[in-house]
Amino acid sequence: MKDHWYETPRRTGYRLAKYSEKGGMQSGEELSRLTVPLQRGSVKEGVNLHFRGIYVQIDGKDVLHDVSGTVKPGELLAVMGPSGSGKTTLLSVLSGRVAPEHLKSGEILINGGPITKRIKRKICYVLQQDIFLGNLTLRETLMFTAMLRLPEKMAYHEKEKKVEEIVDALDIRKCLDTLIGTDIKRGLSGGEKKRANIASELLTDPSLMLLDEPTSGLDSSTAYSLMTTVKQYTEQHNKTVVTTIHQPSSQIYHMFDKLLLMADGEIAYFGDAHNILEFFSRLGMQPKPNYNPADFILEKVKESDEVERKIINASNEMRKVSTLSPLTDSIETLSTSRKNSTQNGGIKTISGQNHRNGLDPKDVHLNHVPNGAVAVDMGESDKEAKWPTGFLTQYKVLTQRNFKEAKPRLYSRLNWIQNIAVTLILALVWFQTPLVEEKIRDVSGAIFFLITYWGFMPMADALLAFPSERLVVNKERLAGSYRLSSYYLAKVTSEAPLMLLLPTFMISVCYPMCGFGNAAGFFTTWSLLMLSALTAQSIGFFLSSVFFNFREGLVAVSVFMLTNLLLGGFYNTDIPYWLSWVQYLAFLSYSFQAQLLVHFTPDHLYRCSTDKSLFNTCIAAMNSTSAEATVGNIGTAAATTLSSVLTSTAAALNSTSEMILNATTQATTSLSTTSLSSTMVANATTVPPSLPMVHIPPEEVLNQLGVKFPIWVDILVMLGIMFGFRYLAYLVLRYFRKPK
Ligand SMILES: Nc1ncnc2c1ncn2[C@@H]1O[C@H](COP(=O)(O)OP(=O)(O)OP(=O)(O)O)[C@@H](O)[C@H]1O
Numbered sequence: 044m045k046d047h048w049y050e051t052p053r054r055t056g057y058r059l060a061k062y063s064e065k066g067g068m069q070s071g072e073e074l075s076r077l078t079v080p081l082q083r084g085s086v087k088e089g090v091n092l093h094f095r096g097i098y099v100q101i102d103g104k105d106v107l108h109d110v111s112g113t114v115k116p117g118e119l120l121a122v123m124g125p126s127g128s129g130k131t132t133l134l135s136v137l138s139g140r141v142a143p144e145h146l147k148s149g150e151i152l153i154n155g156g157p158i159t160k161r162i163k164r165k166i167c168y169v170l171q172q173d174i175f176l177g178n179l180t181l182r183e184t185l186m187f188t189a190m191l192r193l194p195e196k197m198a199y200h201e202k203e204k205k206v207e208e209i210v211d212a213l214d215i216r217k218c219l220d221t222l223i224g225t226d227i228k229r230g231l232s233g234g235e236k237k238r239a240n241i242a243s244e245l246l247t248d249p250s251l252m253l254l255d256e257p258t259s260g261l262d263s264s265t266a267y268s269l270m271t272t273v274k275q276y277t278e279q280h281n282k283t284v285v286t287t288i289h290q291p292s293s294q295i296y297h298m299f300d301k302l303l304l305m306a307d308g309e310i311a312y313f314g315d316a317h318n319i320l321e322f323f324s325r326l327g328m329q330p331k332p333n334y335n336p337a338d339f340i341l342e343k344v345k346e347s348d349e350v351e352r353k354i355i356n357a358s359n360e361m362r363k364v365s366t367l368s369p370l371t372d373s374i375e376t377l378s379t380s381r382k383n384s385t386q387n388g389g390i391k392t393i394s395g396q397n398h399r400n401g402l403d404p405k406d407v408h409l410n411h412v413p414n415g416a417v418a419v420d421m422g423e424s425d426k427e428a429k430w431p432t433g434f435l436t437q438y439k440v441l442t443q444r445n446f447k448e449a450k451p452r453l454y455s456r457l458n459w460i461q462n463i464a465v466t467l468i469l470a471l472v473w474f475q476t477p478l479v480e481e482k483i484r485d486v487s488g489a490i491f492f493l494i495t496y497w498g499f500m501p502m503a504d505a506l507l508a509f510p511s512e513r514l515v516v517n518k519e520r521l522a523g524s525y526r527l528s529s530y531y532l533a534k535v536t537s538e539a540p541l542m543l544l545l546p547t548f549m550i551s552v553c554y555p556m557c558g559f560g561n562a563a564g565f566f567t568t569w570s571l572l573m574l575s576a577l578t579a580q581s582i583g584f585f586l587s588s589v590f591f592n593f594r595e596g597l598v599a600v601s602v603f604m605l606t607n608l609l610l611g612g613f614y615n616t617d618i619p620y621w622l623s624w625v626q627y628l629a630f631l632s633y634s635f636q637a638q639l640l641v642h643f644t645p646d647h648l649y650r651c652s653t654d655k656s657l658f659n660t661c662i663a664a665m666n667s668t669s670a671e672a673t674v675g676n677i678g679t680a681a682a683t684t685l686s687s688v689l690t691s692t693a694a695a696l697n698s699t700s701e702m703i704l705n706a707t708t709q710a711t712t713s714l715s716t717t718s719l720s721s722t723m724v725a726n727a728t729t730v731p732p733s734l735p736m737v738h739i740p741p742e743e744v745l746n747q748l749g750v751k752f753p754i755w756v757d758i759l760v761m762l763g764i765m766f767g768f769r770y771l772a773y774l775v776l777r778y779f780r781k782p783k
Contacts, residue, residue: 089116089281090153090250097136097149099129099308106132106145108308111362112301114283116250119274119298121316122287123337124305125345130287131171133305134253137285138168140521153251167249168522171256173236174514176448177225181218181239183447185210188243190440191524195432209245213238213272234265241273244522247431252277254286263292274298293335304354306344310362311354326357430526437525441533446541448512453504453541465496466549470556478558480652480661480739487639487748489557491613494634497546497572498579499604504542505583506596508534509776513591517782531773535584539577546576560647567641571758575634578761581768582630588775607631612749630764636750637757643745648738656739657747664737 092114099107107129114120122130135141137151139158151158158166175184189202210216215238223239224230231239237257244252257273258266270291277284288295302319304312312322320336323329323343328350330339344351430437473489476482509516516530550572554565582603590596608614610622611629618626626632643649651661 090283091115091155092137092251092283092285093150093152093155094137095150095152097133097151098147099132099136099141099145099149100147101132101145106308107136110149110303110305110308110310112303112310112313114285114301116281116283117278118283118300119277120285120301120303121291121296121299122285122303122305123289123291123341124311125341126289128305128344129308130305131255132308133303134168134255134285134287138166138253139163140168163523165247165249166251166253167244167247169241169244169252169254169257170518171259172514173233173240174518175223175236175239175243176444176512176515177223177228177230178448178451179444180220180222181215181231181235182206182220183444184223184239185243185246187440187444188524189246190432191437191519192247192431192522195436205246209242212245212276213242214268215239215242233260234262234269237261237269238272241269245276248280250281250283252282252284254284256287256289258288258291258295267292267294270295270298290341291337293337296335296337304340304344304358306351306355309355310358311344311351312340312358313362322357322361323354326353430523432525434526434529437529438533438536441525441530442537445534445537449538449541452507452511453538454544458545462545462549466552469493469549470553473553473557475556475558478648479650480656480658483643483649483739483744483748486557486559486642489553489559490638490642491635493550493553493572494575494631494638495604495608497549497576498607498631498634499600500545501542501576501580502583502586502600502604503597505538505580506587506590506593506600508538508584509587509780510591510593510596513780520782527777528773531776535769538580542580543573543576546572559642564641564644564647568638571634571637571641574758574761574765575630575637578630578634578765578768581765581772584772585768585775588772588780591780604631611635616749630761633752633757633760636752637754637761639745639748639750640754640757643741643748645741648741649744651737651739658739658743660740660743661737 094113095111097107097110098105110129110133112120122133124130132141136146136149139151153162156162179187185206186202189206193202193205210219215235218231218235221235222228222230223236237260241254241257254273258269261269273284273286276282291299296316299316301314302312302316303310304319312319314322319340320330323340328343330336344354432440469489469492473485476486476489519525520527520530547569550565550569554560554568559565559568583600586596586599586603590599606625607629608631610618610625611632612618612626613632613635651658651664656662656665
């Protein structure tokens with residue numbers, strides 16, 4: 044074996060520090076220079092990455108066991124190994140995303156310094172899955188990323204230019220206006236998505252790029268073209284790239300500068316990728332001529348446990364020799380002598396060069412400059428803001444992005460069809476409902492339906508709010524793109540107007556068609572319906588933050604709504620005392636009562652029933668009408684008697700005088716008329732004769748319908764529930780849904 048392991052960067056003019064298994068260092072005076080030289084001031088350089096002795100244990104199993112390596116600017120390190128050998132875990136460790144309880148030990152140096160929180164944010168980590176918001180186009184995706192992750196002071200047109208450059212570099216210009224796509228809606232192809240994934244990470248111009256399986260799922264020519272692009276980008280822009288890869292073609296394999304072969308969490312080889320066959324041949328393992336080296340080494344590692352052990356042992360031997368070399372000695376000395384080794388996200392990080400220069404690791408940080416790579420500053424206090432953009436910019440950009448993303452979800456064709464159908468049924472069934480006592484129950488039924496429907500719908504819609512974009516938000520939060528608070532506020536702000544359009548449509552059609560009131564009444568009814576829908580949405584947000592699984596969330600919404608309905612006093616007024624308190628928590632009950640209060644008002648009176656009424660005012664009016672009718676009956680009887688007396692007197696006197704005859708005729712006529720009237724009055728004792736137009740006082744209707752509180756109490760309670768649940772959802776996201 045010849046030269047391998049560490050060498051100082053060509054670009055910085057340092058001499059090669061070569062080691063051989065036999066002889067150790069051949070040119071070692073630069074051993075102290077493990078990294079790119081760091082000078083005071085801003086030095087636009089690449090990043091040297093060193094990791095050493097990484098141990099990761101998950102559930103008692105050693106996932107990574109003493110893994111070490113190094114990569115320089117302009118180099119492409121491939122991490123290969125059978126499935127489950129720990130490749131992804133290693134990338135997670137390098138990006139600082141492994142839980143502290145799993146990372147038992149290890150050191151990671153970036154340019155000889157520790158990975159501070161800010162440096163961590165400058166490392167681009169392209170995940171294996173292509174995580175995007177599917178309803179945005181590629182251009183929108185990249186522009187929103189640029190707006191969020193590039194410095195605020197960078198002009199908009201510069202950000203556009205940057206996007207254009209990256210799009211060209213990755214050859215995805217032709218699909219700039221194509222939707223990313225979802226499971227249902229087709230969009231970018233697999234290869235385009237991979238490029239888009241890398242493009243969105245490259246926007247921040249990271250110096251260290253960690254790519255997890257960038258070619259998985261791609262056909263060989265797409266994979267080759269993608270890796271060619273990555274290789275060119277690495278060299279041209281002096282990037283340091285670590286990529287995991289499963290089974291590269293030989294063409295792709297030859298692009299790698301270094302290879303880290305993993306087997307069962309251990310190193311089976313680390314060194315120059317082109318020396319791998321030599322390493323295997325020294326172990327007596329020769330590939331057939333023209334055999335793909337990648338296939339060969341993976342086959343060997345997987346051949347049997349003994350072969351795997353033999354390869355690992357040989358690799359360890361090779362590393363031992365290297366450990367004796369002055370270079371690694373030097374690392375050792377540095378690591379042990381370090382006074383200020385720091386703990387960062389579970390990763391023990393040490394400062395190398397900086398300490399020797401008498402500088403504190405805290406003073407080493409990476410600054411992003413718009414057009415260059417990472418600028419390594421030393422000796423200056425860390426003045427860089429924690430976030431690339433301010434709260435307001437984040438809020439504005441995220442609101443716009445969410446508005447675009449949520450619109451297709453909330454205004455899907457299915458949603459419109461459903462709502463138009465329900466609106467039509469409601470408007471036709473309750474069409475021009477007359478304002479009579481018999482219709483009070485019907486109208487309150489319509490109100491109840493409206494608030495229940497607009498209780499359930501926003502709640503169920505909100506269930507998808509967080510789970511649908513959880514992966515994107517987690518990825519962006521881990522990359523330090525924005526604050527959770529700005530995301531959350533943007534989310535609730537942008538979804539509110541979107542959600543309110545459909546109930547507004549429904550109430551605007553139904554209110555006049557059903558004859559529910561005048562314009563003033565419409566406004567208050569609409570406002571209360573919106574408040575109710577927003578309250579329901581808040582509960583949905585909360586449930587969505589708790590249950591990331593949609594099915595579980597749907598069950599939670601159903602249980603919540605049914606509890607509201609069953610214990611809210613709508614169906615049963617005789618709720619057991621130990622459960623009766625629940626009705627005071629039922630938001631539907633407040634919403635319903637508020638709607639009743641604005642509907643049954645003095646401007647919108649209902650007429651008493653002409654049959655049996657339930658309302659005191661109507662009963663009293665009915666009774667007084669009956670009494671009047673009885674008094675009239677008595678008068679008629681007296682007239683009849685008088686007429687009879689007159690008639691009989693006339694007959695008795697046998698008077699033929701005209702006057703008396705006239706009187707008799709008049710009396711007879713009067714008798715027949717009176718008899719008719721008497722019959723009518725007799726019938727009116729059960730049905731009053733024309734009951735005067737009596738209206739039911741609204742308070743009697745409200746009392747009858749069980750309204751308990753004044754409207755301001757209902758509104759206050761709904762506002763309380765709305766803000767309370769929104770805040771609870773935020774707390775859940777912040778403390779229980781931290782991205783890992
Ligand atoms: N969170 C976890 N809980 C339990 N086991 C885990 C966890 N993460 C990783 N492992 C285990 O660690 C081992 C290495 O996993 P890792 O994903 O790093 O492998 P890999 O080489 O990237 O595999 P692949 O090539 O299939 O993606 C596997 O055995 C895996 O089951």
